[in-house]
Amino acid sequence: MSRAPYVGLSVTSGSRRATAADIVASVQREISSGALPAGSRLPPVRALEKQLGLSKNTAQAAYDELVARGLVEAREREGVFVMAAKTARSIEAPITTPPLPDFVAPALSRPDFTPRGVTNLSTVFIDPELLPTERLSECARSVLREKMPAQYDVQGYQPLREAIAKRLVARGLDVEADHIVVTTGSQQSLDIVARSLSRKKIAIESPVYAYAKLLFENLGHDLVGLPLDPFAGLDLDAWDRALASKPALAYLIPSFHNPTGYSYSSAELRGVLELCAKHGVAILEDDWGSDMLSDGEYRPMLRMLGGRNVLYVNSFTKKLLPSLRIGFVAAPPELVPTLVATKRLSTLGNAWLTEAVVAEFLDRGYYDTHLQHLQRSLDQRYAACLAALDELMPDGVKWTTPGGGPTLWLEIPRTIDLAALEAHLARRNIVVSNKSAAFLGEPNLHGFRIAYAWLAEHEMRAALTILADALRTLG
Amino acid sequence: MSRAPYVGLSVTSGSRRATAADIVASVQREISSGALPAGSRLPPVRALEKQLGLSKNTAQAAYDELVARGLVEAREREGVFVMAAKTARSIEAPITTPPLPDFVAPALSRPDFTPRGVTNLSTVFIDPELLPTERLSECARSVLREKMPAQYDVQGYQPLREAIAKRLVARGLDVEADHIVVTTGSQQSLDIVARSLSRKKIAIESPVYAYAKLLFENLGHDLVGLPLDPFAGLDLDAWDRALASKPALAYLIPSFHNPTGYSYSSAELRGVLELCAKHGVAILEDDWGSDMLSDGEYRPMLRMLGGRNVLYVNSFTKKLLPSLRIGFVAAPPELVPTLVATKRLSTLGNAWLTEAVVAEFLDRGYYDTHLQHLQRSLDQRYAACLAALDELMPDGVKWTTPGGGPTLWLEIPRTIDLAALEAHLARRNIVVSNKSAAFLGEPNLHGFRIAYAWLAEHEMRAALTILADALRTLG
Known part of the structure; x- marks a missing residue:
């Protein structure tokens, strides 16, 4: 039985006695550095145990790990050899997938994004046209002049x-x-x-x-x-x-x-x-x-x-x-x-x-300038919204007059079912917010937000016209 | 008794009947728009109640609010007048400060930042010199070309x-x-x-x-x-x-x-x-x-x-x-x-x-390039750290050999008190991490991390020399 001579192996260890992990790491490093080229034969298990003064099985465990990682291969009766590929290999044995744990979603799971072509009449956000995106980009570029x-x-x-x-x-x-x-x-x-x-x-x-x-x-x-x-x-x-x-x-x-x-x-x-x-x-x-x-x-x-x-x-x-x-x-x-x-x-x-x-x-000082501009724009939209409501809304509908800001509350007669109204509006591509999650216990209000900050005046007027029709139809 | 004539007031309301808030908002808007200049006399309370068909006290509540906001002033026997200043005024009555609630801090409150001139031998962070700050800035500037x-x-x-x-x-x-x-x-x-x-x-x-x-x-x-x-x-x-x-x-x-x-x-x-x-x-x-x-x-x-x-x-x-x-x-x-x-x-x-x-x-594709560079740098620092530990550490000290990455674990003899070691090192401007919070129950290890990713090779060597001296002194 003629076998290839085996290479000398130097094992670095932090302890007095090398562990399996030390052996694996040392072989790994020598392979990476080129000190152990592909085809090199490693010392037999017993030789390595003797060299390093190891307890039984430590060297074998290290070799098993090196095989599992695809770094060396054991050829029967020939010995353990360094392989060519250095990339890690997946474990081949099938593994049972552990089960999913019990998770619980909070109420109000993912709300739908407002799809294209749909008017959101109740959002609390502000029309991006009114926001200072250019000046923020300018500040970001200035900040990035430093690393x-x-x-x-x-x-x-x-x-x-x-x-x-x-x-x-x-x-x-x-x-x-x-x-x-x-x-x-x-x-x-x-x-x-x-x-x-x-x-x-x-x-x-x-x-x-x-x-x-x-x-x-x-x-x-x-x-x-x-x-x-x-x-x-x-x-x-x-x-x-x-x-x-x-x-x-x-x-x-x-x-x-x-x-x-x-x-x-x-x-x-x-x-x-x-x-x-x-x-x-x-x-x-x-x-x-x-x-x-x-x-x-x-x-x-x-x-x-x-x-x-x-x-x-x-x-x-x-x-x-x-x-x-x-x-x-x-x-x-x-x-x-x-x-x-x-x-x-x-x-x-x-x-x-x-x-x-x-x-x-x-x-x-951009923020104050921006807020002044924003307040003026919101005030205009607010006044236009109030005027449209005054003109369009049927009897029995009332609304808050917040004096500015992004939204007001529209209160509709309790005889009109909110879910039916929502469905009716949805068919006309208008979304209003269901606010049931905003109340603790029985709602003391019966309505939703009107988002004049989000909508331009003509969009608002068009949406309110449809809303007023819906209220008359369902009322 | 001769009094100034009072102005007509038009009140916008979302309801059939105006609320105090409606009156406040309407007066507010007319003052802002200049329709009600400073010195204008508002209708007497009773006149306003009659005009708007209000229940008792609603108009009075609105006027009280306008006074509190510093928008109008009530002059005795003369009436209610618009003031010059339009900015809100603070409430003058002293208010009792509510008490602080019971809050409870999680364990590990704010850790100290490593002060200047102090070497952190245990941090898990990577030397900023090894991080791709320039290329990230470049990507940020590119992203900002869009709004x-x-x-x-x-x-x-x-x-x-x-x-x-x-x-x-x-x-x-x-x-x-x-x-x-x-x-x-x-x-x-x-x-x-x-x-x-x-x-x-x-x-x-x-x-x-x-x-x-x-x-x-x-x-x-x-x-x-x-x-x-x-x-x-x-x-x-x-x-x-x-x-x-x-x-x-x-x-x-x-x-x-x-x-x-x-x-x-x-x-x-x-x-x-x-x-x-x-x-x-x-x-x-x-x-x-x-x-x-x-x-x-x-x-x-x-x-x-x-x-x-x-x-x-x-x-x-x-x-x-x-x-x-x-x-x-x-x-x-x-x-x-x-x-x-x-x-x-x-x-x-x-x-x-x-x-x-x-x-x-x-x-x-910057990330892969960066990781390759990072791994090489960390490997070099790791090898240098292992060599320094081998050379400097006294008997009874051992360490893990992770084969790369940012840190290793240094295990010291249990005869050395960790708190005493920390204090000893702190006097020499070296910080090591107390890891007691990392264990559930009694710690099965007795040591701390060594941060070769954070420290340049010469800094690491200097710090380890001081650490080795400390271990010999306290051992």
Whole structure:
């Protein structure tokens, strides 16, 4: 029996005694480096065990692994040889696929995108024509003149936090850059606040921004409803009773409430703060809408009136570009480390590039100029929408007058079935939002949003004409 | 008593009868438009109520609100007058600040950034010098030649999902773009998977990537430990017993395990799949490290061997730029809507710009070129690190030989107190990672990571020299 001579093998090990992994790694490296060309014969198992002082089977395990990886082949009675191909080979034995685990989808699964040719009469987004895409590109190009930095700050890009704090101070808030945590849109602000609460009970307006309600439910919170009627205002006696059940937090949208467009009156702002103080309920204020309102519709924020303990959330999503996904929460300093730690568990940090682009946009003063332009455009669309509603809507239909912003609430007679109306409109290529997920318990309103920020005036008029016809037909 | 004549007021209302908010909004608009100049006297309350057919107090409530907003002033016995300034005024009454709610920080609060002048010997990040910042900037500039699109896709930018799927197919995985959900780093993939599980019990290797363990704990999962010893391999009998407790999911890092650098042998890959099938435990595979290993160290993924039901997570965080925050999960098609819905609740979508930049980088073929360069650099640093350890380390110290990648595990004698060692090194401006959070229960290892990807060869040698001295001093 004549066999090829075997090569010497040097095995590197971190331990006193080489492991199978060490042998595999050493052979691997020698093959990669060319020290062991294809066809080389490795030492027999027993020779290697003796050379390295190994316990039985270690060398055999290493060789089995090398074979499994397709790096060497064992030829019967000839020995173990280095193969030509160096790429890893799949295991050939059939493997039973493990089963899928039990997953549960939150309510409101993937909503449909509005298809081409369909008019969305209820979206909360703003017509991209009104958004500063050119100036944002300009800021991005400017940012890219420097190399992209590799690292990120979990709390958020420092110059962005400074620019945000400066803006908030100019609007009367007592905020510093260190109190701000930048998040992926305002949605992540709500997520990290709700996840950090030790007591899982939150009060929400009803109706309310549906993805906040669903988020809180998904995180296991008990919810308490604070009834909100945009035609009659807040029933603070009912709120008093609801807050007496001691939720940890009240999530409130006092300015341009979503989905109704209602803004709390100054007396209501004060009343709410007093009730929360009375019952020991902290406040999470979502101020998404006030930037989009006309100057005269500005109201002080709860954060301004109630001080640093009010958690204040806002974002640039609707006002600059939805695709930037930049929001933030301003928190009392002692709470910031907790929120940062929760953000780290959820997503670590955010994309540095977009944070820097928004910082540049704010720093150049583009944001204020843009907001003025945006408010003027929204006001025009709002006035045109009101005029069209006045002219077109049948008796029994009413609507809120938010004084600006992106949407109003259209309330229709309860005799008209909402699902039937939706189906009727869908056949005419018009979509309206089903807002049932926005209510806690029985809906106290019967209608949907009208999106004058999204639609140009002529589109709005055309859609409202069809809607009015539908209401007359079904009414 | 002579008083100024009052102006006529036209009130727009969506209802049959005007509300206080309607009156406020109408006055507001007329002031803004200049129809009601400063000094104009408004109708007396009773006159307005009569004009509009209002119930008692509605007009008074509207006037109170207008006064609170600083738009009009009530002069005693003279009437209500439009003021000059149009900006909102803060409420003057002092408001009691509501209390802070009970928040609870997850374990591992904000870690310290490595200060200047300090050598981090244990970080898992890669030296920014090895990362393709110039080419990423180039891709970003190219992407910006188009305007920034306003909208985003919650599942992730379609061309990026296509590019990722194409890469995975080339590596032997049976994946389509529709099966991929893009996330904020791989961390959000872990978050949305763990949040969607209906049964809250997950098996993890011990030790394991600490932020995964903390995340699962934070989400209320019961954890089951799968002991992993990078020097002895997997004790599959112990895994069999652990998996018999029927966790919903096993979270595994089979290739370049964090924090030990261990890669499962081919026999172990098969054994793990068989055990999971036996006990009905699904698999969440975190493949963060294999891209960074030398060609020969590639092993088939569990996703490749076990089929579509294995949830597969990877990211570009370590390999391109940490600041991009782009990761993804590939899931069976029937699970995608659930994961997308959970992502929507947590952050809605991601920043479109960075997703497009990475898509461009992949599309141009830059990623493969970069990985080859990266693997070569890491291999050189790895070999130099092994040589320095061999030369410098005292008896009783051992280390893993991962065959490439960014780090190895250094195991020191148990007679040396880790906290004392950390303090000793800190005085010499060297930081090593405390990995206690990586273990479930009593640590089965006694050491820390060595970061040859982060440190240049001379920095590594200098740091290891100081470490070896410290081990001799404390040993």
